[in-house]
Amino acid sequence: MLEVNGVIVRYGNRQILNQVDLHAENGKFVGIIGPNGSGKTTLVKTINNIIKPNAGSITVDGRSIDTMSSIEIAKNIAMVSQVISINFEFTVEDVVLMGRTPYIKGAETHEDMEIVQDAMKKTKILHLKDRFVTQLSGGELQKVIIARALAQNPKILLLDEPTSHLDITNQIDILNLVKDASRKGILVIAVMHDLNLAAYYCDKIYLLRDGDVISSGTPDEVLTPSNIKTTYNIDVEVINNQITNSLYVIPRLEPLGKKTQLSQRDIMSTFA
Amino acid sequence: MPKYSGSVRSVIIALAVILLIVVVSNTAIGTTNISPVLTAKIIYMGLLEWVQGTILWTLSLTGIPFDGSAFFNSISPDVTWTDGQEMIIMGIRLPRVLLAALVGAALATAGCSMQGLLKNPLADPYIIGMSSGAALGAAIGFTLLLPIQLISFIFATITIFVVYNISKVGGKVPVDTLLLAGIAISFFLSALTSFFLFFSESLHQIIYWMMGGFWNASWDKVKITLVIVFTGILLSYRHSWNLNVMLLGEEQAQSLGVNIESVKKQILVISALITAAAVSVSGIIGFVGLIIPHIMRNIIGPDHRGLLPASTLMGAIFLVLSDTFARTFPSKMQTVLESNDIMLFQVILERIGSLQGVDLPVGIVTALFGAPFFIYLLRKRRKSLYA
Numbered sequence: 001m002l003e004v005n006g007v008i009v010r011y012g013n014r015q016i017l018n019q020v021d022l023h024a025e026n027g028k029f030v031g032i033i034g035p036n037g038s039g040k041t042t043l044v045k046t047i048n049n050i051i052k053p054n055a056g057s058i059t060v061d062g063r064s065i066d067t068m069s070s071i072e073i074a075k076n077i078a079m080v081s082q083v084i085s086i087n088f089e090f091t092v093e094d095v096v097l098m099g100r101t102p103y104i105k106g107a108e109t110h111e112d113m114e115i116v117q118d119a120m121k122k123t124k125i126l127h128l129k130d131r132f133v134t135q136l137s138g139g140e141l142q143k144v145i146i147a148r149a150l151a152q153n154p155k156i157l158l159l160d161e162p163t164s165h166l167d168i169t170n171q172i173d174i175l176n177l178v179k180d181a182s183r184k185g186i187l188v189i190a191v192m193h194d195l196n197l198a199a200y201y202c203d204k205i206y207l208l209r210d211g212d213v214i215s216s217g218t219p220d221e222v223l224t225p226s227n228i229k230t231t232y233n234i235d236v237e238v239i240n241n242q243i244t245n246s247l248y249v250i251p252r253l254e255p256l257g258k259k260t261q262l263s264q265r266d267i268m269s270t271f272a
Numbered sequence: 273m274p275k276y277s278g279s280v281r282s283v284i285i286a287l288a289v290i291l292l293i294v295v296v297s298n299t300a301i302g303t304t305n306i307s308p309v310l311t312a313k314i315i316y317m318g319l320l321e322w323v324q325g326t327i328l329w330t331l332s333l334t335g336i337p338f339d340g341s342a343f344f345n346s347i348s349p350d351v352t353w354t355d356g357q358e359m360i361i362m363g364i365r366l367p368r369v370l371l372a373a374l375v376g377a378a379l380a381t382a383g384c385s386m387q388g389l390l391k392n393p394l395a396d397p398y399i400i401g402m403s404s405g406a407a408l409g410a411a412i413g414f415t416l417l418l419p420i421q422l423i424s425f426i427f428a429t430i431t432i433f434v435v436y437n438i439s440k441v442g443g444k445v446p447v448d449t450l451l452l453a454g455i456a457i458s459f460f461l462s463a464l465t466s467f468f469l470f471f472s473e474s475l476h477q478i479i480y481w482m483m484g485g486f487w488n489a490s491w492d493k494v495k496i497t498l499v500i501v502f503t504g505i506l507l508s509y510r511h512s513w514n515l516n517v518m519l520l521g522e523e524q525a526q527s528l529g530v531n532i533e534s535v536k537k538q539i540l541v542i543s544a545l546i547t548a549a550a551v552s553v554s555g556i557i558g559f560v561g562l563i564i565p566h567i568m569r570n571i572i573g574p575d576h577r578g579l580l581p582a583s584t585l586m587g588a589i590f591l592v593l594s595d596t597f598a599r600t601f602p603s604k605m606q607t608v609l610e611s612n613d614i615m616l617f618q619v620i621l622e623r624i625g626s627l628q629g630v631d632l633p634v635g636i637v638t639a640l641f642g643a644p645f646f647i648y649l650l651r652k653r654r655k656s657l658y659a
Contacts, residue, residue: 048527074529081523088519088574098517102529152528 380587405431
């Protein structure tokens with residue numbers, strides 16, 4: 001159970017978050033969407049206590065994170081930031097074991113290693129365990145980072161654009177993993193860019209613009225053409241996607257004239 | 273005990289054994305010929321006497337009567353050496369070899385921590401102005417006839433605190449700011465040192481000091497350095513896991529519960545102190561702190577739980593070997609020059625006069641041998657070495 005109440009964050013005299021409220025229960029998948037610069041990343045970092053808010057409170061299961069030590073916070077909240085690469089030759093297992101950092105006193109125990117194994121199993125990277133993280137693809141690396149976060153045994157899993165640099169297979173793979181985690185009781189809060197993936201995976205969506213929550217609720221309530229117009233300044237059509245049984249947001253782009261005018265002959269010669 | 277993979281553990285054990293062999297065998301090397309076996313016996317005897325003395329002293333404090341001389345005599349070797357030989361080994365060579373080992377260990381450990389902490393392959397123990405602080409201290413010490421070791425230690429320590437506080441932005445110390453502040457302060461202090469050099473009458477001494485060497489090693493220096501360096505090294509090992517986690521990025525480390533600012537501060541202070549202790553007894557010996565960690569990272573990987581101890585041991589080995597070369601080379605060269613009738617050699621001999629009794633500054637040796645080896649490694653690996 002996470003409660004964010006009236007959080008204000010300023011960088012100098014620029015206000016990044018204006019009195020943001022966010023309430024979410026365990027086992028939910030909460031999406032944070034909004035244009036670039038709307039304060040999404042700042043919000044998740046503030047929840048993780050990496051950025052200290054100028055005002056407002058953040059509580060986990062009724063306890064304010066202000067009163068927790070950094071180790072206690074790490075036992076409650078895990079964060080997956082966008083990691084494009086790791087330049088050091090750690091093995092996959094080593095990196096996942098780093099998730100046990102808040103629990104390890106001196107040396108890791110047998111139990112720590114079991115949790116690490118389990119996290120690697122859940123994220124389907126057990127076969128990579130002795131590989132160097134420098135040799136992994138983007139998708140594999142992101143799974144390693146998620147496994148590390150799961151090894152932290154958190155109540156809350158924060159993800160900052162976990163899939164934005166990945167191909168479609170990996171995007172789906174990763175989000176399925178995270179969805180599984182939320183089904184097992186972890187509260188997932190993910191900053192997302194792809195509105196359609198957000199519509200499919202999220203139980204609840206927060207739509208941010210310039211540090212304000214413009215709208216929050218189920219995907220149906222939040223992803224309306226008018227909300228998207230106010231935040232992204234783009235005209236969209238929102239339809240119900242029969243295949244996935246979720247909303248589908250289509251930008252109303254002018255059909256590009258050129259391609260439709262290709263003659264049969266042009267097409268034939270292209271594929272010849 | 274931290275978890276090492278088997279190979280890492282064996283590398284560390286092997287290095288420890290090699291260090292022991294290197295210390296004994298290098299103590300045996302010198303102008304007076306004393307065999308390594310005899311040297312080992314003399315050192316063993318000295319160690320026994322020291323242990324016996326310590327035990328007796330501790331027991332006398334507690335008031336328990338104990339006479340272990342029979343036991344100690346039974347495990348002592350027969351004395352087959354002269355007092356002169358014992359004096360050379362225990363009084364002159366061993367403190368020098370041990371001091372070299374300590375300084376090498378200190379520099380390599382500090383360099384390794386700094387590279388990890390700053391995530392910068394160019395980092396070494398001197399990167400944030402330590403060496404220029406120590407050099408200025410030494411220059412002032414020589415000029416004003418103050419105790420060199422103390423003054424350079426104080427100056428090196430002050431430098432690091434100044435740099436740290438300059439780089440502080442709202443309670444945090446960004447790594448880039450730290451590096452830049454360090455470089456700026458370095459230049460400033462170097463200018464001051466040059467200023468002193470310009471007016472000082474002990475120009476030759478100061479420059480000789482700055483090149484680094486162990487010609488004035490003594491047991492007192494070994495003891496002081498041992499206490500600081502040993503404590504410092506053990507304290508930095510405590511942070512090896514935190515250093516690993518911080519390599520993945522500061523925010524990641526923070527969200528894993530690592531108090532990064534406190535770790536940074538502790539590692540900086542520890543590295544600064546052991547470097548200052550090393551520099552103040554040996555002058556500025558370059559290259560060890562930069563290259564040894566890279567070589568060990570290349571061999572056993574980036575995990576600081578193995579990397580830090582391996583660097584410590586390798587730094588000690590490397591500096592003992594370099595110093596042996598530095599102290600024996602001039603007389604060897606003299607012999608070679610004299611025994612050959614080549615015109616050029618005679619000219620050189622005339623130019624330099626006598627080399628006997630003069631040491632090569634060890635800083636020259638470390639770079640002269642270390643750099644080519646490092647270049648070889650860089651080429652052989654054909655990929656980024658700092659990984």
